[in-house]
Amino acid sequence: MIEAENLTKRYGDKTAVDDLSFTVVPGRVTGFLGPNGAGKSTTMRLLLGLDRPHRGDARICGVHYGQLPAPLRVVGALLEARAVHTGRSAYNHLLCLAQTQGIGKKRVDEVVELVGLTGAARKRAGGFSLGMGQRLGIAAALLGDPSVLILDEPVNGLDPEGIVWIRTLMQRLAAEGRTVFVSSHLMNEMAVTAEHLIVIGRGRLIADCSTEEFIERSTEKMVIVRSPDVERLTGVLVGEGAKVSPDGDGTLTVTHMEAPRVGELAAAEGVVLHELTPKRGSLEAAFMELTRDSVEYGAGAGTEETR
Numbered sequence: 001m002i003e004a005e006n007l008t009k010r011y012g013d014k015t016a017v018d019d020l021s022f023t024v025v026p027g028r029v030t031g032f033l034g035p036n037g038a039g040k041s042t043t044m045r046l047l048l049g050l051d052r053p054h055r056g057d058a059r060i061c062g063v064h065y066g067q068l069p070a071p072l073r074v075v076g077a078l079l080e081a082r083a084v085h086t087g088r089s090a091y092n093h094l095l096c097l098a099q100t101q102g103i104g105k106k107r108v109d110e111v112v113e114l115v116g117l118t119g120a121a122r123k124r125a126g127g128f129s130l131g132m133g134q135r136l137g138i139a140a141a142l143l144g145d146p147s148v149l150i151l152d153e154p155v156n157g158l159d160p161e162g163i164v165w166i167r168t169l170m171q172r173l174a175a176e177g178r179t180v181f182v183s184s185h186l187m188n189e190m191a192v193t194a195e196h197l198i199v200i201g202r203g204r205l206i207a208d209c210s211t212e213e214f215i216e217r218s219t220e221k222m223v224i225v226r227s228p229d230v231e232r233l234t235g236v237l238v239g240e241g242a243k244v245s246p247d248g249d250g251t252l253t254v255t256h257m258e259a260p261r262v263g264e265l266a267a268a269e270g271v272v273l274h275e276l277t278p279k280r281g282s283l284e285a286a287f288m289e290l291t292r293d294s295v296e297y298g299a300g301a302g303t304e305e306t307r
């Protein structure tokens, strides 16, 4: 379990994390989302005791990170892509880490295999690609067989096979009853990986809910309808309050009306349907909608004064 309580962190006059409270529970993958500069990495550093909050409290399994007697055995962390600048082999890098916490060589062999680095473990870790470096970072996070995992952008640098691998791994670790807290910019990936989301903007909490609820709350449901008689169908649906946009080739996108009602109206009017597909919005669309006012950088982001 991870608990943030009224966490606040300022850098000069910039408030990076602003009175942020949330709880991350075991047994499911919790995604941590927010636009660039929202405060995700800062929050993770506060949780891991790498930075001190100006106000509030960060606890892992009920205590501050610094109070954990053997931290690697309780919490495994991967912080944002920094290569391991070491002339040591990946294996020796992990072995040294393990030894600081009284973790045996057998576990080093296990994690090397678990992350698919067996063939590369004797190579110099400093020469690793970004993807291999990520795998090594994940191996280090798993060394102590921790019950809590805090992963900042673990998908960074991974190829499609690596992305599926980390998704499956995170879901398995959560299913084993661990707390898995993971930040990412890849919305499609988070939509299929995380069951629960914590979303922040400008250091403040925007949403703390299931992924499904998050999407449902902030995107409009659509129905895709295909018919050889779009004109008559459009008339019927619009007459009953639906909003209809023709996509050409006999397809309509219908909003403001659920799929069963579309089907019922078409049947009542004797209009043939070739397709009737309810479509839920994407996590990406929901994220853009909910964080629109919290975007720090990028198109449309003004200065504090102009907003």
Ligand SMILES: Nc1ncnc2c1ncn2[C@@H]1O[C@H](COP(=O)(O)OP(=O)(O)OP(=O)(O)O)[C@@H](O)[C@H]1O
Residues within 6 Å of the ligand: 011, 014, 015, 016, 034, 035, 036, 037, 038, 039, 040, 041, 042, 043
């Ligand atoms: N050491 C620091 N000194 C000064 N400002 C900082 C420092 N660390 C973070 N900040 C500022 O705090 C804010 C939050 O940064 P943070 O890196 O936590 O955001 P983030 O959500 O992880 O962003 P990204 O998605 O781009 O990685 C940003 O405005 C950033 O510039």
